[in-house]
Amino acid sequence: MGLFLAGIVLWSLVILSVVLLVVGIWKKSWQLLAWSGAAMLLPSLLIFMGDDGIWFKLAILPPILVFTGAYYIKHKMKHTF
Secondary structure (H helix, E strand, C coil): CHHHHHHHHHHHHHHHHHHHHHHHHHHCCHHHHHHHHHHHHHHHHHHHHHCCCHHHHHHHHHHHHHHHHHHHHHHHHHCCC
């Protein structure tokens, strides 16, 4: 039951992060993008730490890119006014 529950939690985080990513890009909200990166971080870290292959190490890039996008949108919004 523990592995099943962990799978449910991790897949829920992945689905939540994708939904927040789409809505955050659509509304250009840096807060939603930051929450999307935070939700994506745990599953990506588990994949990153799980194996030694380079393709598994690249799993950490999507949350970093989402956090970078959130920072870019926040910085861009601050300098437009």
